[in-house]
Structures are given as structure tokens and as C-alpha cells.
Amino acid sequence: MGDRDPDGWEQLLRDTARGGAEQPRRIADLCVRMLEVSGAGISLVSDTGVRGVICATDEVAMRIEELQLTLGEGPCVDAVRHGGPVLVPDLEDPHEVATDRWPAFMGAAAEAGVRAVFAFPLRIGVISLGAMDLYRDQPGRLSDEQLSGALLAAEGAGIALLATQATSEVEPGGGQPSSGGYDAQVHQATGMVMVQAGVTIEQAFLLLRARAFSSGRALPEVAADVVARRVRFDAEDK
Amino acid sequence: MTTEDHASGRSVGAPDRERAVTEMFVTLADTLVDDYDVVDLLDRLVHACVLILDVTAAGLLLDDQRGHLSLVASSSEETRLLEVFQLQNNEGPCLDCVRDRTIVTSADLEADAGRWPAFVPQALAAGYRSVTAVPMRLRDDIIGGLNMFGSVSRPLADEDRRLAQALADAATIGILQQRAAHRTSVLAEQLQHALNSRVAIEQAKGVLAERHNLSMELAFQMLRKYARDRNFKLFDVATSVVAGRVDPGADG
Numbered sequence: 001m002g003d004r005d006p007d008g009w010e011q012l013l014r015d016t017a018r019g020g021a022e023q024p025r026r027i028a029d030l031c032v033r034m035l036e037v038s039g040a041g042i043s044l045v046s047d048t049g050v051r052g053v054i055c056a057t058d059e060v061a062m063r064i065e066e067l068q069l070t071l072g073e074g075p076c077v078d079a080v081r082h083g084g085p086v087l088v089p090d091l092e093d094p095h096e097v098a099t100d101r102w103p104a105f106m107g108a109a110a111e112a113g114v115r116a117v118f119a120f121p122l123r124i125g126v127i128s129l130g131a132m133d134l135y136r137d138q139p140g141r142l143s144d145e146q147l148s149g150a151l152l153a154a155e156g157a158g159i160a161l162l163a164t165q166a167t168s169e170v171e172p173g174g175g176q177p178s179s180g181g182y183d184a185q186v187h188q189a190t191g192m193v194m195v196q197a198g199v200t201i202e203q204a205f206l207l208l209r210a211r212a213f214s215s216g217r218a219l220p221e222v223a224a225d226v227v228a229r230r231v232r233f234d235a236e237d238k
Numbered sequence: 239m240t241t242e243d244h245a246s247g248r249s250v251g252a253p254d255r256e257r258a259v260t261e262m263f264v265t266l267a268d269t270l271v272d273d274y275d276v277v278d279l280l281d282r283l284v285h286a287c288v289l290i291l292d293v294t295a296a297g298l299l300l301d302d303q304r305g306h307l308s309l310v311a312s313s314s315e316e317t318r319l320l321e322v323f324q325l326q327n328n329e330g331p332c333l334d335c336v337r338d339r340t341i342v343t344s345a346d347l348e349a350d351a352g353r354w355p356a357f358v359p360q361a362l363a364a365g366y367r368s369v370t371a372v373p374m375r376l377r378d379d380i381i382g383g384l385n386m387f388g389s390v391s392r393p394l395a396d397e398d399r400r401l402a403q404a405l406a407d408a409a410t411i412g413i414l415q416q417r418a419a420h421r422t423s424v425l426a427e428q429l430q431h432a433l434n435s436r437v438a439i440e441q442a443k444g445v446l447a448e449r450h451n452l453s454m455e456l457a458f459q460m461l462r463k464y465a466r467d468r469n470f471k472l473f474d475v476a477t478s479v480v481a482g483r484v485d486p487g488a489d490g
């Protein structure tokens with residue numbers, strides 16, 4: 001853990017965290033600048049497949065997203081299904097070729113000039129929002145530091161997607177990622193708020209963030225109050 | 239159910255302990271052949287620690303690959319214990335053990351207050367007097383730590399230390415799934431999957447705690463019992479609970 005620079009990344013993500021519909025694109029651009037990848041794309045994905053492309057930094061990245069949308073298979077489809085990243089440092093690695101995980105995707109991606117692809121689910125527990133694909137035109141694995149950056153970027157992109165999908169006037173409180181630490185109570189409180197306010201888990205998470213934002217308090221503090229049953233959310237809070 | 243063995247401080251006697259150790263390793267062996275639930279395995283492991291080692295609480299913290307340690311399993315869901323585990327993102331024996339790649343112990347936390355000025359008062363306030371942190375090793379990498387607390391000031395016996403390291407090593411294998419471990423990317427894939435599963439479980443605990451007016455501890459027990467009775471994965475049950483498809487608290 002010691003030789004990584006997550007704080008630098010968190011700062012960068014915060015700087016790009018102006019929110020709004022452009023936020024996923026800014027995060028994708030940030031990945032290209034910081035992670036030595038050729039391009040990045042973000043899609044909405046459900047368990048059954050890719051539902052729509054949100055953004056892509058270049059034509060190849062767009063092609064990667066569209067291929068998975070059309071074919072219904074590929075690393076980001078698997079990342080969503082599995083709930084963890086799918087990292088393929090070399091599409092032509094004999095082991096990958098032999099495994100033949102995505103028969104149609106592999107050939108088409110190679111034809112488009114893709115040699116390495118790294119897919120990250122955009123997920124907060126059971127909340128599944130989409131996936132982020134990074135690609136390289138040369139083989140090569142992500143260094144520990146790059147992986148760390150990509151995971152933070154995925155976290156930020158997930159929250160940005162959640163905010164843009166919210167239909168209500170809920171202000172998500174900026175798109176900054178959490179401290180990165182494991183904050184059990186934030187997630188416990190999300191589940192409680194879902195039941196209290198009679199909303200979806202996604203809306204509950206946004207309500208919690210909005211309450212923290214509007215009261216000028218840290219999210220974990222508000223969450224601790226909810227878990228301790230000092231604070232309740234009602235249906236009117238929707 | 240179990241009687242306190244005052245000579246050793248363990249919660250079970252020698253024959254029971256042997257049985258518990260055997261059961262734990264049989265469970266671990268099963269994971270290597272079947273499609274198994276990694277979070278449930280880690281949960282069983284921390285409970286086994288409390289049962290067979292001279293400790294009162296145990297937790298597993300994984301490197302989240304974003305610069306923090308993240309709790310994935312704990313022998314109790316008690317908030318103060320979770321906070322003491324969590325606190326160690328800044329300082330503490332578990333952070334030291336991961337950073338220095340070695341077992342870190344304090345047989346007397348009060349006497350070691352200067353070593354971890356922020357951590358020790360919190361640990362003492364939560365009722366703990368001794369601590370042991372064992373690294374989870376994978377070749378050159380450290381993927382996390384097994385963190386254990388005792389309620390009395392006493393060093394962990396050498397035998398217990400060795401067993402703790404064996405359990406930590408077994409947990410590492412469990413996370414990696416031996417069959418796929420030759421792929422370098424598997425570590426990240428599995429770690430992140432385990433971490434996300436834990437987040438899903440917390441969300442589901444919140445839903446159950448609110449719906450049935452339960453403590454988080456009881457909500458987790460309800461979730462876990464439902465999953466184990468039906469041989470479902472905790473992550474899948476958590477997802478179904480949040481989606482409103484199942485309610486483990488409903489009668490019948």
C-alpha cells in the first residue's frame with residue numbers, strides 16, 4: 001500500500017468533481033492522462049448486458065463499448081456480472097486465446113487495435129451502475145499505482161453516474177469519492193434510509209449524501225446518527 | 239454451549255479445540271473444489287479464531303488497493319469493535335503488520351500506549367488489553383492482515399501464533415481461489431469482489447435492521463443463517479434482500 005499515491009488521485013478527482021452530465025467524461029479523460037492507457041469508455045450496464053454508452057475518449061474506446069453493447073459479451077459485461085474488475089493485460093496471450101472467454105469480442109477488439117483491456121464495474125455494494133473500460137494499443141499490465149488510480153476513478157465515475165441518473169432534484173453533494181476507507185455505517189444507513197423513506201437503494205444513498213451536504217456535515221457522521229437511530233428519514237424527504 | 243477455560247483463556251477445551259481446528263481446515267479445503275462464498279469463508283475463519291485461539295475478537299482487513307485497509311470480516315458486528323479495526327487506517331498494529339510484513343503484537347496495550355497514541359485509548363475503551371496482527375502473505379505481496387484482540391494482558395502463545403499465521407495463509411488462498419491463481423490479475427479481481435460483497439452485506443443489514451428493528455449484529459446473523467441454510471451466497475442474498483425479493487425475517 002505504501003508506495004501508491006491515492007491522495008494525489010483523490011485530489012485530482014475532487015478537482016474534476018464539478019458534477020453534472022460531463023463528469024463521467026472528465027473522469028475518462030483523467031484516466032487517459034494519468035494511467036498510460038490509450039483510451040477510456042464508460043457505459044451503463046445491467047446484469048443482462050450493456051444498455052448504453054455514456055462516453056468514450058476516442059473512436060477505439062467507443063468501438064469497445066459498442067462491441068459489448070452489440071455482442072452482449074466482453075470484459076465489462078463480465079466485470080458487472082462478477083462485481084470485480086476484469087483485467088486483460090494482453091489479448092493475444094496464449095492463455096487468454098485458449099480460454100476464449102469472449103469469442104466474438106476478442107477478434108473484433110484486436111481488429112480495432114486493442115491489445116490490453118481493463119474493465120471496472122461501477123458499483124456500490126448492490127447498486128450496479130455500469131462499467132468503465134480502459135484500453136491500451138500495446139500489451140502491458142496496470143502497475144499497482146495505476147490500478148489504484150483506476151479503482152478510485154471507477155468509484156468517482158459510479159457516484160457521477162448515480163447523480164446523473166437521479167430523476168429528482170436531489171443534489172448529490174458533489175461527485176467526490178469517499179475517503180476510500182471501509183465505512184460500514186454509510187452502507188448500513190443507506191439500507192435503513194431505503195426502508196424509512198420508501199425509496200430505492202440508489203435514491204437512499206443520494207438522500208444520505210444530500211443530507212450530509214445540506215447540513216455541512218461529513219457523510220459518515222450523518223450515517224452514524226442514522227444507525228444509532230438519532231436521525232430518521234421519512235417519505236417526505238424524497 | 240462453550241465453557242471458559244481459565245487456564246488458557248480459550249473458550250473451548252483441548253479436544254473441542256482440536257475438532258474446531260479440523261473443521262476449519264476441512265471447510266477451507268472444500269472451498270478449493272467448489273464454487274464457494276468467499277465472504278462466508280472469511281466470516282467462518284474469524285469466528286474460528288475466537289473459538290480456537292486465546293483471543294476474544296478477530297477481524298480480517300484487506301488492502302483495498304486504493305491506499306486503505308478495509309474490513310471484510312469480523313467476529314462481532316459490535317460498532318466499537320468495528321471502529322477499532324477501522325481506526326487502523328491511520329495507525330495501529332494491523333497497519334504496522336501490513337507495512338512491515340511481519341507479525342505485530344502487544345501483550346499489554348496499556349504499556350504500549352506510546353507506540354500507537356491514537357489507537358491504544360480506543361482499544362482500551364472497547365475493553366481490549368492485548369493485540370496480535372498477522373500479515374496475509376502472497377509471495378511478495380501483503381494483501382491484508384488478520385487482527386485479533388484479547389481482553390486480558392497476556393502474550394499469545396507460540397503455538398497460537400503459528401496457528402494464526404496458518405489461518406491467515408489459508409484465508410489468502412481462499413480469496414485467491416487456487417484454481418485461477420496463476421493469472422496475475424486474479425488478485426485484484428478477487429479482492430475487489432470480496433470488498434464489494436461486504437458493502438452489499440452492510441446495505442442489506444441496514445434494510446433488515448430497519449425493517450425488523452434489530453441491531454446490526456442480529457441483522458447480520460439473520461442474513462447469514464438464511465444464506466447458510468439454503469447454501470446461497472451472502473452477496474446474492476444481500477442483493478435479493480435489498481431488491482425486496484426475499485425477507486429472511488418473514489415468518490416461514
